[in-house]
Amino acid sequence: MRTLPTTFALLLAALLPAAEGIPRIPIGDSETIVLYGDSITEQNLYAAFIENFLITRFPDKQLRIYNYGWSGDTTAGGNQRFARDVAPCKPTLVFVDYGMNDGRYAPADEQIRAGYLAAQRDLAATIKAAGAREVLITTSPIDPDRRADKDTYNEALALMADGVLALGTEFGIATADIFHPMREEQRLAKVTDPAFTLIPDSIHPDPAGHLVMAYHVLRRLDAPAGVGAITVRGKQVAAANGASVSAATVTADAISFELALACLPCAVPAAARRGLAVVPFQEELNRLALTVEGLTGSWALSVGDREVATFTAEQLGAGVDLAIIEGTPWAEAAQRVWDLGQRRWHRHFDAWRGLGMENDPMLKQHPAHLAMIQAAAAYVDALGEAMRSAAKPGTWKVSLSRSTRLALSSIELAPVLPAEADFEHRYPPETAPDAARWQRVPFTGVMDFQPVLGVNDNCVVHARLLLDADRACSLRLILGSDDGLVVTVNGVQALSKNVGRGLRPGDDSVDVPLLKGRNHLLFRVSQGVGGYGLAIDAKVLGDATVAQFAP
Incomplete structure (x- = not known):
């Protein structure tokens, strides 16, 4: 089985230069910040992570953040256009990422x-x-497996990156090194999975690659490391690292408290979450930890009246990260900040590169043109204010109660296979599951396959869960799929739906028998065209203890 280990990011963190001892880059109470560079900056992904991290981590600061990346640009070009593009916004801090x-x-x-x-x-x-102050950023690497000259250009970029870091030392300019650690992260990941990439076209990172880039910049900032930590030990509920609790109650079957946060987490969109296995972004910078000692069985987490997740006692004892769990109000608020930021970027881009670059002299001189530019700028500012408003943290009632719902943290996926004409055809992962090349990926109940497996048509995807039961029992599976679905439990088919449909959790339900010990649940999703995905919710019927086996 080829899989990127869940501990990969933590192992790699030990290889990174320690940020401690290096002066952190301060963020003032009022800053106009510019992200400046070429097409990698213009993609507005690593730049968006930096913007969202700063807006959510500093909800009381007045931060105005602009992306002035230009596709195809070079450092010399950036210097030439600075007076036209950047100087008018009166920047106080400029992140410079050139080199590619x-x-x-x-x-x-x-x-x-x-x-x-x-x-x-x-x-x-x-x-x-x-x-303005400057932060010099080394460029991201290329993917050598997607270039005819392999790693040749990385060798050139490495020397250029070394020069940038030396330049920072020479002139007392803060630096953030993306190139060297990201190149090593890429190399190590390819040892485990030769097909691994963060840079599909060899130059422009995908969303996961941009998360990796942002991590190496954000760990250099003087900002709170994490969102908070809550610990339940006996009858005591304590909080630290930016979180506080009140009105706590602890009984044998339920735990509840009021949770207040000093800041929201930074959103991590689904398309970027593959990067969380590459760098310890959550562990070092964005974690909202909940640790509960001494429990048994499964426990449902609710915020207000909404149940959002289920955890095993073992998971809670080791500590779980609540920061980006879908359905939590803080994650939803963080996603709104992200969405507003993307809208703001598009409106800013239109105003700057569209209206602002108008070449027709007659149109440029028309009063309506100036009015449109002023209106566009006002709208961009209004969206920025909306981001800051959405980033204000709050207080929420959090509770844990005993649950019969099965807690899922991951799922195994086999490589995509071409679909056969016969829907009932059995594929190799079904006939010889131990020989399949399974990849473990995070999964909490619903998965859109496209960010993980890419765009594919007329294919099948196999997903696998391994469950351990302390006795024979029944399990109720509540399912959804896009498109068709076949479910096999311990080699026996339990459900077959040859349909074309969108992903909607709850479309199917089936009770299946589990044996005492290890159980193998296999899900085959048949994909026609467009999107494809899988939803699984599972409840134990009876008093058995069932837990996911995830080596």
């Missing part, structure tokens, strides 16, 4: 490198003259 285009996609060349560093010096002088 500066190396000209050629082997290492000292003349190219020298020209790049000279341009970085010029841009640094321009930023300083504008009265």
Whole structure:
């Protein structure tokens, strides 16, 4: 089985240069922050993570954040357009991420490198003259497996990155190194899974790659590391790291308390969550930990009147991260901040690159054109204010109660296979499951396959759960699929639905027998065209103890 271990990010963290001892980059009470660079910046993904992290982590600061990335740009080009694009917003802090285009996609060349560093010096002088501080960021690497010249260009980029870091030391400019750790993270992941990539086109990272990029910048900032920690020990409920609790009650069958947070977590959209297995973003920067000692069985977590998750006693004893669990009000608020930020970016881009770059002299001089620019700028500012308002933390009633719902934390997926014409055809993961190449991925009940497996049509996906039962019992499966679904339990087919439909949890329900010991549940989703996914909710019928086996 090839899988990226869940401990990979933590193991890799031990290899990263310790951020402790290096001066952190301060964020003032009122800042105008610019993300500046080429198409990788223009993608507005690592930039969006930085923006959302800052807005949510500092809800009381006045932060105005702008993305002025330009596809195809170089450092020299950035210096030339600074007065036109950036200076008018009067920045106080500029994150500079150039280099990918500066190396000209050629082997290492000292003349190219020298020209790049000279341009970085010029841009640094321009930023300083504008009265702003600078953070020099090394560019992201390329994926050598997606280039004919393999790792050749990474060798050139490595020398350029070394020069950027030396430049920061020479001029006292703060730096954030993305290139070197991300290159190593990519290399280590490919040892486990040769098909692994964060950079599908070899240049532009995907959302998970941008999360990795943002992590290496955010760990350099002087910001609270995490959202909070709650510990229940006996009858005592304590909180720390930005969280506080009140009105706590603890009984044998229920725990409840009022939870107040000093800040919201940063949203991590589904398309980026694969990056959480690569870097310890949650563990180091974004965790809302809940630890409960001395429990047995399964426990349902509710916030207000809404049940949002189920955990085993073992999971709660080890500590669970509540920060980005779907359905929690803090995660929903963080997602709203993200969504508003994306809207703001699009409106800012339209105003800057559309209206602002109008070349027709007659239109530029028309009063309506100026009015449109002013209105667009006002709307961008209003969206920024809406982000800051949405980022205000709150207080919520949190409770745990005993549950018969099965707690799921992951699921195993086999590689996508072409669909056969016969719906009842049995595929290799069904006839020889132990020989299949299973990949374990996070799963809490609903999964859109596209961010994990990519866009695929006319195919089948196999998913597997391994469950341990302390006695023979029945399990009620409440399911949904896009499109068709076949469920097999311990080699016996329990459900077959040859349908074309969207993913809606609860479309199907079936009671299945479990044996004492290890049970194998196999789910085959048949995909036609468009989206595809799987939803699983499971409840134990009776007094048996059933838990997921996830080595």
